[in-house]
Amino acid sequence: MQEQFLQQIEANKGILFKISRSFCQGRADQEDLRQEMLLRLWKGLPRYDPAYAFTTWMYRVALNVAISWQRQEKRNSGRIPFVDGHGEMADGPDGTHQDRYPLEDQHSPMILLQKHVAALKELEKALMLLYFEEKSYREIAEIMGITETNVATKVSRIKEKLKQAILNDKNLVYGRS
Amino acid sequence: MDDLELNALWKEYDRKLEESRVLNLQAWAVQRQTFEWLQTQKVRSRLRPMGVFKGWAVFLGVIWVLFLGLLAGGDHGKHPWFTGSIGIIFLFNVFAIVAYIRQMALIRQIDYTDNIVETQEKLAALQASTLRTTRIMFLQTPFFSTWFWNERFIAGSGLAFWAIAVPIVLLLALGALWFYRNITLANANKKWFRRLFNGIEWSPILRAMEYLKEIEDFRGR
Numbered sequence: 001m002q003e004q005f006l007q008q009i010e011a012n013k014g015i016l017f018k019i020s021r022s023f024c025q026g027r028a029d030q031e032d033l034r035q036e037m038l039l040r041l042w043k044g045l046p047r048y049d050p051a052y053a054f055t056t057w058m059y060r061v062a063l064n065v066a067i068s069w070q071r072q073e074k075r076n077s078g079r080i081p082f083v084d085g086h087g088e089m090a091d092g093p094d095g096t097h098q099d100r101y102p103l104e105d106q107h108s109p110m111i112l113l114q115k116h117v118a119a120l121k122e123l124e125k126a127l128m129l130l131y132f133e134e135k136s137y138r139e140i141a142e143i144m145g146i147t148e149t150n151v152a153t154k155v156s157r158i159k160e161k162l163k164q165a166i167l168n169d170k171n172l173v174y175g176r177s
Numbered sequence: 178m179d180d181l182e183l184n185a186l187w188k189e190y191d192r193k194l195e196e197s198r199v200l201n202l203q204a205w206a207v208q209r210q211t212f213e214w215l216q217t218q219k220v221r222s223r224l225r226p227m228g229v230f231k232g233w234a235v236f237l238g239v240i241w242v243l244f245l246g247l248l249a250g251g252d253h254g255k256h257p258w259f260t261g262s263i264g265i266i267f268l269f270n271v272f273a274i275v276a277y278i279r280q281m282a283l284i285r286q287i288d289y290t291d292n293i294v295e296t297q298e299k300l301a302a303l304q305a306s307t308l309r310t311t312r313i314m315f316l317q318t319p320f321f322s323t324w325f326w327n328e329r330f331i332a333g334s335g336l337a338f339w340a341i342a343v344p345i346v347l348l349l350a351l352g353a354l355w356f357y358r359n360i361t362l363a364n365a366n367k368k369w370f371r372r373l374f375n376g377i378e379w380s381p382i383l384r385a386m387e388y389l390k391e392i393e394d395f396r397g398r
Contacts, residue, residue, distance in 0.1 A: 044290040064289040132187040145292025
């Protein structure tokens with residue numbers, strides 16, 4: 001069982017990396033969070049229902065752990081992970097990336113989207129992570145524990161909010177330069 | 178900016194990370210760590226919501242209860258008001274200790290494999306349950322003003338007993354009942370509530386209460 005579990009985790013490790021990246025800043029914290037996720041996945045394995053896809057169950061456990069972690073640690077408020085010049089995750093001095101990126105990159109829509117998703121409330125962030133991972137509304141509803149209609153409404157509202165926030169940031173920079 | 182664009186931006190970031198091979202480089206470490214944990218079985222979770230606060234509360238509570246027990250037991254019923262008052266305070270505190278231990282056990286048993294909203298709601302409710310225990314604890318207040326009563330004090334004080342001592346007890350009883358009825362989630366944003374629970378030990382509980390509201394909104398109830 002142990003071997004099978006590890007194979008499944010290995011095949012889907014991207015899920016853990018993506019979630020930890022969105023909920024935690026700093027490599028050490030992300031590693032700690034992934035350890036916690038693995039621990040909870042292993043402990044929860046006897047309750048895994050094969051009627052659901054392994055990845056659905058994995059998302060459920062990992063997101064639950066990530067949300068609880070963030071609420072407990074309170075390390076991430078307003079701070080986001082980003083990629084340094086070598087493409088690795090790095091900590092910014094104050095949660096910004098001005099030391100690492102030229103101005104146009106700091107305010108590139110790609111980075112702004114990451115920033116605004118990271119700043120969402122925990123449940124909204126979990127929802128959007130699933131959406132961006134192209135999970136169906138049905139699967140998102142199963143993982144989150146809300147109705148499909150509710151998923152659709154919330155995704156649409158949050159997307160609008162994100163778009164608006166990105167546009168506002170871009171306008172701000174454009175105004176400055 | 179359309180939907181497609183947001184998705185494309187997300188994927189672009191993912192692609193940059195993939196290109197950097199962060200996942201591949203770290204994958205071996207993940208697997209090795211997992212093996213180590215599974216083999217040693219010494220893994221301890223770092224997720225202990227409210228565990229420290231409740232743990233300390235139980236520790237101090239036990240000392241307090243032992244002290245009260247010694248006081249009440251040592252009197253051998255010679256002073257009924259004293260034994261009665263201390264005995265009632267003792268029972269309230271035993272109740273609180275049992276409630277805290279139960280809440281700690283339930284928090285540790287939280288099933289992270291349930292759906293997200295349900296799990297988070299259970300966790301937040303358990304964290305906020307400290308407040309439920311606290312409001313019950315308010316009911317012990319009047320007994321802090323009766324433990325020193327005795328027949329000689331009642332008879333010797335004359336009118337002062339009825340004019341001062343009894344009204345104080347009644348006032349404390351009314352105050353305790355008021356707090357018992359009003360320390361609820363609905364009043365969490367009121368000024369008196371924020372002032373009463375203003376302290377580092379209360380902030381996680383207040384946050385849990387706010388989170389419960391947030392979950393309710395998220396559910397769209």
